[in-house]
Amino acid sequence: MSIDDLRNEIDIIDEKIVDLLNERAKFVLKIGEIKQQNRSQVYVPNREQEVYLRITSKNKGPLSNECLKAIYRELMAGSLVLEKAIRVSYLGPEGTFSYFAAKQKFGSSVEYIPARGIECVFSDVAGNRCDYGIVPVENTIEGGIRETLNMFVKHDVKVCSEIILPIHHYLMANCKKEEIRKVFSKPQILTQCKNWLAVNIPCIELIEVSSSAEAARIVAGAQKSEEGRCFAVIGNSEISHKYGLKILFENIEDDPSNTTRFFVLGKEYSGPSGKDKTAIMCYVKNRSGALVEILGPFKSYSINLTNIESLPTRKKAWEYCFYLDFDGHVSDQNVQKALEEISKKCFDVKILGSFPKGD
Numbered sequence: 001m002s003i004d005d006l007r008n009e010i011d012i013i014d015e016k017i018v019d020l021l022n023e024r025a026k027f028v029l030k031i032g033e034i035k036q037q038n039r040s041q042v043y044v045p046n047r048e049q050e051v052y053l054r055i056t057s058k059n060k061g062p063l064s065n066e067c068l069k070a071i072y073r074e075l076m077a078g079s080l081v082l083e084k085a086i087r088v089s090y091l092g093p094e095g096t097f098s099y100f101a102a103k104q105k106f107g108s109s110v111e112y113i114p115a116r117g118i119e120c121v122f123s124d125v126a127g128n129r130c131d132y133g134i135v136p137v138e139n140t141i142e143g144g145i146r147e148t149l150n151m152f153v154k155h156d157v158k159v160c161s162e163i164i165l166p167i168h169h170y171l172m173a174n175c176k177k178e179e180i181r182k183v184f185s186k187p188q189i190l191t192q193c194k195n196w197l198a199v200n201i202p203c204i205e206l207i208e209v210s211s212s213a214e215a216a217r218i219v220a221g222a223q224k225s226e227e228g229r230c231f232a233v234i235g236n237s238e239i240s241h242k243y244g245l246k247i248l249f250e251n252i253e254d255d256p257s258n259t260t261r262f263f264v265l266g267k268e269y270s271g272p273s274g275k276d277k278t279a280i281m282c283y284v285k286n287r288s289g290a291l292v293e294i295l296g297p298f299k300s301y302s303i304n305l306t307n308i309e310s311l312p313t314r315k316k317a318w319e320y321c322f323y324l325d326f327d328g329h330v331s332d333q334n335v336q337k338a339l340e341e342i343s344k345k346c347f348d349v350k351i352l353g354s355f356p357k358g359d
């Protein structure tokens with residue numbers, strides 16, 4: 001067969017795919033109508049997880065599972081907006097890792113609203129200005145993002161999904177490495193590249209700004225001046241296209257396994273997917289052994305604890321609560337039993353969410 005013949009075959013298949021996609025979309029619209037009658041959430045993370053598992057288990061190749069998942073990610077995001085216009089708040093501006101985490105989950109069909117800070121993302125969701133919000137919750141190098149965890153004490157929102165994003169940093173500038181005079185980025189990024197900076201461009205002034213996207217905006221804006229031409233920025237590679245900066249060095253993070261977890265905030269818990277996590281906040285009684293008492297049930301019911309952080313309650317000085325997340329769903333029997341026991345040892349236990357485990 002010639003290339004033209006083979007392309008003809010592809011054209012015929014593409015027509016069938018388009019018809020099938022729209023046939024699928026008609027069923028999505030019907031589901032959307034039922035959800036509207038029941039006033040239920042349009043985004044159903046556990047169902048999406050089920051779809052991913054189904055399509056990858058049916059996959060006979062040659063396309064990879066990753067490729068199929070990426071196609072379906074965009075397809076399901078496109079389906080969501082057929083059911084309802086979706087607004088997603090994220091820690092802005094455009095080009096931050098939160099932005100890419102948001103796009104990884106919701107694709108390119110929803111409306112993205114950049115928020116000025118983590119608290120604004122929480123209040124956008126709590127105040128119904130947005131349907132969902134994306135916030136960073138934990139980084140493999142720096143641990144829990146306290147600003148996010150603290151907000152759960154203050155705002156009434158639920159965690160409905162999690163996103164795992166590998167983090168790679170790039171050094172971008174429009175001058176040579178030897179000419180760099182200042183490096184702009186957000187404090188956490190500069191910390192994550194500390195050793196690389198010390199070895200490769202020692203004694204250069206490091207300037208902390210609110211986000212890597214803001215750093216890129218400053219550096220791009222300063223390009224016309226003699227001094228500004230020697231400014232560099234550290235951030236993700238997408239910034240380089242948007243702000244016309246050249247990538248000088250790739251993957252300069254000190255730890256190549258650098259990964260950040262993000263939460264999708266919403267108004268409802270997600271149903272069980274079979275591979276879930278649960279996040280809770282425990283307000284403990286201030287007495288000796290209080291922490292041991294809340295950890296005991298995890299051992300008794302064989303529940304794998306995945307994170308624990310202590311946070312000030314902000315109600316009384318030196319009074320703390322604990323953020324915990326663990327494997328399992330609130331509807332699992334062992335989780336219910338453990339939570340029952342933990343509740344007896346605490347003033348209050350707030351279930352922040354049960355959601356499909358990110359991969």
Ligand SMILES: C=C(O[C@@H]1C=C(C(=O)O)C=C[C@H]1O)C(=O)O
Pocket residue numbers: 027028031042043044045047048051075076077079080083
């Ligand atoms: C169609 C649905 O709504 C959304 C779209 C989905 C899809 O396109 O398969 C899956 C889950 C929901 O986020 C549904 O709930 O089944």
